[in-house]
Amino acid sequence: MATRVGGGGLWLALAGLVLLAVLSMAVGKYAGPVDIMRALRAAVSGEAGDPLLSTVLWNVRLPRVAGALLIGAALAGAGATYQGLFRNPLVSPDILGVSGGASLGAVAGIFLSLPVLAIQAASFAGGLLAVAAVYAIGVTIRGRDPALTLVLAGIAIGAIVGAGISLIKILADPYDQLPAITYWLLGSLTALTRLDVVSILPALVIGLVPLVLLRWRMNLMTLGDEEAETMGIDTRLTRALLIAGATLITAAAVSVSGIIGWIGLVIPHIARMLVGPDFRRLLPASMIFGGAYLLVVDMLARSIALIEVPLGILTAAVGAPFFLWLLASGRRAWQ
Template identity: 65%
Template sequence: MGWIAACLVLVLVVVAALSFGQYGVSLPEAFRVVTARLTGSESGLPSIVDTVVWNVRLPRVLCGLLVGAALAVSGAVYQGLFRNPLVSPDILGVSAGSSLGAICGIFFSLPVFAVQGLSFAGGLAAVALVYGIGNAARGRDPMLMLVLAGIAIGALLGACISLLKVLADPYNQLPAITFWLLGSLASVTRGDLISILPVMVVGLIPMVLLRWRMNLMTLDDEEARALGVETAKIRLVLIVAATLMTSAAVSVSGIVGWIGLLVPHLARALVGPDFTRLLPASLLLGAGYLVLMDTLARNAASIEIPLGILTAAVGAPFFLWLLVKSARGWA
């Protein structure tokens, strides 16, 4: 019953997102537009209603579902791999690398698809560099080496981002850079959805196939190897999968924080730490949470609030509440 309730809540959030906005559309109208488009018939509604629902809001909602699910699932994987509840998907520098790639594209006035491509490539390159440095260090604790390398590379990439912000044109480029860093789904299109969906699927498949072994990866490496798990190979596969999903998400939405940190905690409180249940719970909650935040961002004020601001404003107090509740033994 819990899974059915979660799916129903997600459907309600999606329907509300299609209806609410600066141009009001009733729930029956939104349903008629989507149904007519899928069946190839006419909705019988004004063309502006059809355009708003099908061309503007539906791609944004679907991208929100993908981005939220990707960030939440990646956060759950990283927290399990690093055995640390405070880990988020940007621990290995993927967000910093994606940001630097996108800012380079904006700085050199490249088209949107090039900015997104550089963002995706930057996230992958940053994690590859961190993983290479972590392997070269070969310390007693490989996870600690990865974390330390991620902190150092993230700081270096952050310095490069700050330098480009100083050098950017303050009237055109700097506002675009700042807006991208705050996160938003305002400019997503159906093409963005098509471009990130295959990457998301490729990243999700190894997580699903390795969901049983993921439970063992939360143990110490020696204990996991004693149970027959090849920790180094599985860790690499899962890091690559989570990085692919995070980089694809950041490339279209910018930096949207707190989802990869908060949602896995909420999912864990609802279904427990077993990854076979934690994975789908994080996916559903992350997708619904981001679409809900995006709907609030569009409707809470006369201008659109950047997603990064809203997710932090809502996520931080809720995360503190979860910590207090867990400490008191209520969860």
């Protein structure tokens, strides 16, 4: 049986996350730990420091570290929500098409040569519209198993969105637009700015509100609709609110980072092994570990090669073996 981490363990993990964020600030090809510490000391004391170091610290490293924390936490928190809501350990945040819809919006924006902010807005809107379409189909069909109906509708919408992305890639300029589209689909924090980080904060906060407020009802939803309804839970309203919250934070994260897979699938399992299935503790644990995981992956991405490796490649390299182990071990980790 897996060892359960208590409340003190979560605070210890949070302290470790802060230390990891400080370490991540000092990793890079230009400015090392000594240079970053000198820039921090100059900023705190008010001294005139190296302007180039200050630019690297405040305009490059800080937005990147903050973005990794927020995006990793958002994807892992959404993954934990979807896995519990659909009672399936192999569910990830893109199960309802949010990642595909966001990708189609961004790809269309790149194809139309829109500015960066417009591309991010199109990506965010595409993710929300895709899930809205899935939910509308699920409500219209009203199958015997609402969760299964939503999953099947998500697969159908995902196929349509994937076809749209493929069509745009064929029509795109192979020397300019196609490389940009390919790189965006692989996920990266390279061009992340402070404005990008600030722009997704409202959506992340709003999306987390229903997840936090309904965290005890989430435990009942994992029992199934009939059991939850016998305990006085309005399953349709609760499901809609939880899906809306998880979709909102996923769309916000994907809109500025591109597709970073496996975090929402792998990290909730690790958190569940450590703190158990109680969503009141699983949600914060998943978010802490998700932020830490993406920080580590991002540090590897900018240090293991002469050119920066897209994050989607590294997360897949780690996530796929874990997925195979999960299949080999059956449902022990889920139970």
